[in-house]
Amino acid sequence: MRWLAGAAVAVAVAAGLGACRGPDSGKRAATPTTARAVDTQEVERLLVATQKRASPDFDVRDPSCPARVVVSEGATFECTVVVEGVIAPYTITLKQVNNEKKTGGYDLRPSKAILSVPKVVDFVKSSATDPTARVDCGPQRVKVLDAGATFECHLTDKAGDHVVTLSVDDVAGKVTILGAT
DSSP: OOOOOEEEOOOOOOOOOTTTTSSSSSOOOOOOOOOSSHHHHHHHHHHHHHHHHOTTOOOOOOOOEOOEEEEEEEEEEEEEETTTEEEEEEEEEEEETTTTTTEEEEEESSSSSEEEEHHHHHHHHHHBSSOEEEEEOOOOSEEOTTTTTTEEEEEEETTTEOOOOOOOEEEOEEEEEEEEE
């Protein structure tokens, strides 16, 4: 079995989510906030809409943010959303805060890589020399992993069974094949 040397691909379901600010467009108008606390229910709705845009074929639900976040420019807090039954963490940053007008915006970014397992399977298959190869990366449709983490998929081809080790290069979801045995 031969592998493409240094093969890598972005397989994230959260690709392009950096600086996502609204469910309807790439730009978000200023959002009313209180001078004291962020409307975390609004952030939760925005988080679900953002992740659904990135992964329309996946079940996205159950957002969770802290109950009370004090409004200040650059303040960050952690929220989560469940994607296909897997908890995916996000970092939310407040920006363009105007306490006088009580407006501001949100910058939502995944804290970990949110990987589409079907895309990983396709990537591993495309790297194999046997077009009839079968790949199994586990039962979940989504993997949520730290940058630098490794995971394994199993490939079966005409030459036999192989364990393929992959590395998550960054939170954007770039994955590299490290090798196969």
